Each structure stands twice: as C-alpha cells, then as structure tokens.
Amino acid sequence: MRTRTSIRVVGCHAEGEIGDVIIGGVLPPAGRTMMEKMITMERDHDHIRRMLICEPRGSVARHVNLLLPSTREDCAAGAIIMEPTEYPPMSGSNTICVATVLLETGMVPMQEPETRFKLDMPGGVIEVRAECSAGKCLSITFRNAPAFAERLDADIEVEGLGTIKADIAYGGMFYAIVDAPALGFSVTPDEARDLAVVGEKVRRAAREQLDVVHPQFDNVRGVSIVQFAMPFQGPGNVTRNTCIVSPGRSDRSPTGTGTSARMAVLQARGQMKEGEVLIHESIIGSRFTGKILELTEVAGRKAIVPQITGRAWITGEHNYYLDPTDPYPQGYVLSDTWGTSTSVTQ
Template sequence: MRSRLSINVVGCHAEGEIGDVIVGGVLSPTGGTMMDKMITMERDHDHIRQLLICEPRGSVARHVNLIVPAVNPECVAGAIIMEPTEYVPMSGSNTICIATVLLETGMVPMNEPVTRFKLDMPGGVIEVTAECEGGKCRSITFRNAPAFAAVLDGALEVEGYGTIPLDIAYGGMFFGIVDAKGLGFEVKPDEARDLAILGEKIRKAAREQFDVVHPEFPNVCGVSIVQFAMPFEGSGKVTRNTCIVAPGRSDRSPTGTGTSARMAVLQARGQMNVGDTLIHSSIIGSRFIGKILDVNHFGERTTIVPQITGRAWITGQHTYLVDSDDPWQTGYMLSDTWGVTPTLKQ
C-alpha cells in the first residue's frame, strides 16, 4: 500500500483521559508565538486534527497533541493541543501526557528522582516537575498559566430548567461552572449521558448569553466546557466534579484547567487561599491535586497561580497511514457519538 502521509503517534492517557502525542510526520506550523502557531494550525492544517480525531481513525473521546520546537528559548519544546471541536490554549490532562511522553521516549532527558523543564504552550510558559523512578514518570506537577473568575453567580436561562446560577472562570479555556447537587446530580458513572446532554445545553446557552474574552488573547472567548461541581469539601479534601467536553461527553480525568478554574472561583469567594489544595475526583474516580501557589491583583481583576499534579501512562505506539483510494481521508462524524455540535467553535 502507498500512503500519502505517515504520522507517528505515542498513545497516552492522563487519569483516564486520552491525550495522544504526535512525535513525527507533521511539521510545525508557522507563527511568531505559540499562540500564532495554534491559530495557523487551526486555519491551515486542520485536516491533521480531523484525520486523527474523527472516525474511522479516532473518536470523540480523543485529544491529540502536536510537539513542535519552542519559540521561547527557556523551553525544551512547544505543543499545540487539538481537542474534538476546538484548539485550546492549555489543557492539564494533555500537558501531563505531553510531559510523560517527552520523558519516557527520551525526547527530553530524564533525571531521577526529579526532572524539571518548561513547555511553550499557546496559553503561556508552563513549568513542569516530574517525579521519576526506574525510567518512568510517577507523577507530573505543573505550574499553570494564571486563572481567574470572570462571572460569579450569573443568571443563565436554560430551556426546561429556567434560571440557574452560573460561574465562569478561565483556567486555560473558559469554564461554565454549575452546582451539580443543586441540579439533582451526584456525578456518578450512571449519570454520564444525562450530564453530557445537559452540559451541552448549558454550554450553548452560556455562549449565547455571556460574552467573555481573555484580556490577552482576543481569539479565546466564550464558554468552552461546562463543569458540574459537587460542593467544595474544604482544603485537602476530595471533591467530585465532571467537565463536559464538546460535543458532549464527560472528561474522564478531573480536568486540570477545570480544577484551575474552580480554584479561581473558590478563591474569589474566600473559600480558598494561597497554599490551599483542591483534590478533584473525576466521574471515574481518578484524581488531580490542585494548589493555589499565589494570588495577584491587576486593577479590578484578580488572578491565581494554580499548580496541578496528576499521572499519565503510555498505551502504545501507532503509525497512521492514508491510502489514496480511501474515501474518508479526513474522517467523518455521526450524531450518535458526536452529538449535534461537531464543528469548531459552536
């Protein structure tokens, strides 16, 4: 068989969420910053995302990350995150997968017991600390870009539910955060479909009713993900949540950017402060540990510096080929798994 391309991918998941990493076969997009490169990738090379995430080669449950040379000379590598329906400035589970793959494949030298390096991401420079033993990453801790609360107790109109309170916070993308218990959920696996359906309803309503824009990245706007959060149990205690990734499924991990966003809201409400931790448990029981490292004030806006700790595991190595006679060279999407919002930015 002759293939018009060959893409090498290392399979990986972080606490259950798939974040595969492209290590060969795709060149870096152009751009003076990593955000510029992300924009170029979305505009000019989206066929790569479609090929690897859409069926028959991928699935709605997959993210794919492209390793590229860093723009910032302090960083060992850069990365562009491709999710099922959008490109995002930052993702916690994907960052943990990227760091694990870089170290366990030898792309970045591993020093035991601790390896430290920086990653150049569209949302900013991310500082990584890897706990290593026996040639394996036991855990990844990263210092995230600043997170902040944008809306507290917003009144959101949702068809069939009336008015519900909504918090909106940025943790790497904008999250709409709602009270899971108040909506009748316990965030359990058997609620996954109902959570996904309602989560997409809330996301679309929030995008229509709340105009939120990142102060530094005007292309980062609108609610991307809805987080169903159980009541905060206090610093150092386990709190369940699930984040509904468009076009409608629960993130299998506790979501690192979602944990960052939740901590920003809790700090804004006076429930968390510097040094406090939020142990987030996902719908499948996996955990991330979030910590507030610092709080900064810029005029009327307050930001936190979040730290996230989690684990990832490599699942395999794959080479993806495209036969010139294949009628689905860029893949396809069906509403039985992709819902009704399969395209970008809806």
C-alpha cells in the same frame, strides 16, 4: 501500501483522559509564538485534527497534541492541543501527557528522582516538575498559567431548565461551573449520558448569552466547557466534579484547567486561600491535586497561580496512513457516538 500521509503518534492518557502525542509526520505551522502557531494550525491545517480525532481513525474521547520545537530559548519543547471541537490554549491532562511522553521516550533527558523543564504552550510558559523513578514518570506537577473568576452567579437561560446560576472562570479555557446537586446530579458514572446532554445545553446557552474574552488573547472567547461541581468539601479534602467536553461527554480525568478554574472561583468566594489544596475527583474516581501557589493579577483582574499534579501512562504507538483512494481523508462524525451533536467546532 500507498499513502500520502504518515503520522506517528504515541498513545497516552492522564488519569483516564486520552491525550495522544504526535511525534512525527507533521511540519511546524507558521508563527513567531506558540499562540500564533496554534491559530495557523486551526486556520490552515485543521485536516490533521479531523483526520486523527474523527472516525474511522479516532473518536470523540480523544485529544491529540502536536509536539513542536519551542519558540523560546527557555523551553524544552512546545505543543498545540487539538480537541474534538477546538484548539484550547491550555489543557492540564494534555500537558501531563505531553510531559510524560517527552520524558519516557527520551526526547527530554530524564533525571531521577526529579526532572524540571518548561513547556511552550499557546496559553503561556508552563513549568513542569516530574517525579521519576526507574525510567518512569510517577507524577507530573505543573505551574499553570494564571486562572481567574470572570463572573460569579451569572444567570443563564437554558432550554428545559429555565434560569440557572453559573460561575464563569478561566483556567486555560473558559468554564461555566454549575451546582451539580441543584440540577439533580450526584456525578456518578450512571449519570454520564444525562450529564452530557444537560452540559451541552448549558454550554450553548452560555456561549450565546455571555460574551467572555480573555484580556490578553482576543481569540480566546466564549465558554468552552461546563463543569458540574459537587459541594466543596474544604481544603485538602476530596471534592468530586465532571467537566463536559464539547460536543458532549464527560472528561475522564478531573480536568486540570477545570481544577484551576474552580480554585479561582473558590478563592474569589473566600473558600480557599494561597497555599491551600483542592483534591479533585473525576466521574471515574481518578484524581488531580490542585494548589493555589500565589495570588496575582491578569490585566487588572484578581487571579491565582494554580499548580496541578497528576499521572499519565503511555498506551502504545501508531503510524497513521492516508491512502490516496480513502473516501474519508478528514473522517466523519455520527450523532450516535459523537457527543450530542455532529459539530466539529465550537
């Protein structure tokens, strides 16, 4: 065997969404903060993401997290999230995978019945509380970075749909949240392909027509994900949704940042209050529990501090090699499997 690259990856999924974790073979990118490291990774080392997510080694249904030493003394570790078309500053399912891998592989000492630690993520410091028993993480609860409603009832012109309404909110990336029944959907597995096609149309239109920028991170701009929301069933009750991850597929989990964004919108509309809970269900029936911990502000904007609880499972371990003669060192994408386009960037 010959190889010029050897990358060690622990496989993991959170409520159905794959969030594999790189634990060896990739050196830390330059930067004083995790956000700066994320920017460096995207600018100078994107071949790692493409190698592991594109075929023949990966798939559009996969996210990969690069585990790093923290840039802060108060955090146990850091991580950079790599998705099929972007590097988001935060992701709930990926955070749950990272925390589970850290604990179940022994990189962070597990204490039963509860282990607490902090993660250094590009979008902010994330406080983690893990429920543990017999060497297993039974659940991960994390305090997310603040989420806020950017615009309510924004008009978007979408090809084939005309003018539709969307709530634009940040929960770790920007979401366009649309009413699923108003667009003819019930968010069921048999609708997955049609949801992906329509969701990508809405995302592209939202990115073109709405220039939204995070007030603290000028590199975080534009709608990344479209959330099809079923009607809110009230605090403490199960509400269904699906989030269309670019370039066009349903997130298999209920989406932690999507749950955070939805709670920010519900709070802005007076439908949720501090201390109340949203049980979010995905298109495959898996669930995250969201809670509004407190109200806050982000650069003068009203915001919430969300808490998300979910579960993850390690699926295996793999060493990825790159033979010097391999003609596809950064992989390839085809439209029959890569969502609705062959784009590898937003």
